[in-house]
Amino acid sequence: xxxxxxxxxxxxxxxxxxxxxxxxxxxxxxxxxxxxxxxxxxxxxxxxxxxxxxxxxxxxxxxxxxxxxxxxxxxxxxxxxxxxxxxxxxxxxxxxxxxxxxxxxxxxxxxx
Amino acid sequence: xxxxxxxxxxxxxxxxxxxxxxxxxxxxxxxxxxxxxxxxxxxxxxxxxxxxxxxxxxxxxxxxxxxxxxxxxxxxxxxxxxxxxxxxxxxxxxxxxxxxxxxxxxxxxxxxxxxxxxxxxxxxxxxxxxxxxxxxx
Numbered sequence: 001x002x003x004x005x006x007x008x009x010x011x012x013x014x015x016x017x018x019x020x021x022x023x024x025x026x027x028x029x030x031x032x033x034x035x036x037x038x039x040x041x042x043x044x045x046x047x048x049x050x051x052x053x054x055x056x057x058x059x060x061x062x063x064x065x066x067x068x069x070x071x072x073x074x075x076x077x078x079x080x081x082x083x084x085x086x087x088x089x090x091x092x093x094x095x096x097x098x099x100x101x102x103x104x105x106x107x108x109x110x111x112x
Numbered sequence: 113x114x115x116x117x118x119x120x121x122x123x124x125x126x127x128x129x130x131x132x133x134x135x136x137x138x139x140x141x142x143x144x145x146x147x148x149x150x151x152x153x154x155x156x157x158x159x160x161x162x163x164x165x166x167x168x169x170x171x172x173x174x175x176x177x178x179x180x181x182x183x184x185x186x187x188x189x190x191x192x193x194x195x196x197x198x199x200x201x202x203x204x205x206x207x208x209x210x211x212x213x214x215x216x217x218x219x220x221x222x223x224x225x226x227x228x229x230x231x232x233x234x235x236x237x238x239x240x241x242x243x244x245x246x247x248x249x
Contacts, residue, residue, distance in 0.1 A: 085223035086211040094155035101125035108131040109217040111142035
């Protein structure tokens with residue numbers, strides 16, 4: 001009775017293993033297929049990434065070239081003193097109004 | 113400006129200086145037309161003619177205007193083409209560059225740049241202040 005039970009278990013185990021092996025092989029093939037697919041996609045992505053990095057490098061180089069051509073940054077225009085009084089002689093202009101004025105208003109303008 | 117000149121007939125002088133912007137194609141010819149009129153003593157008359165039609169300026173308009181304000185038109189045409197007319201405009205532009213002018217219009221009152229509002233009242237208050245300081249207010 002004991003032996004029979006053992007051998008029955010063995011047979012069952014063997015069958016299960018065999019069946020299991022069959023199922024596993026199928027699954028393994030499927031997984032392998034998927035892994036291949038993913039590998040291929042990763043390969044494509046890697047190639048694209050290399051392309052992107054190469055383009056970034058060339059952009060960076062281009063930027064450096066442009067900056068080198070532009071020369072050093074221009075210093076900011078010094079802030080104007082709002083109280084500065086400019087000497088604005090009438091010169092060859094045509095003034096109107098008072099002949100000996102206390103206040104002279106000079107307008108720089110264009111006609112458009 | 114006319115309003116200001118009328119308000120202070122004994123105290124205020126107004127001087128127009130040319131700063132024709134290069135991207136305004138009519139600005140330089142207009143400046144020369146006003147100077148050419150000025151050579152016959154009618155700068156401001158031409159100035160007003162030009163201001164009245166600043167959007168439709170042309171050579172024929174200056175010549176018509178010259179006739180209307182009573183200029184010797186042939187002399188006016190000759191003066192417009194004369195290099196001394198151009199030189200007078202350029203003189204103003206150089207002065208502008210030395211004086212921190214960056215755009216138009218830029219107004220100076222007794223040499224000091226007017227940075228506030230561009231209105232009769234704003235200029236009037238600056239002028240009144242100067243007259244007060246000088247004991248003329």
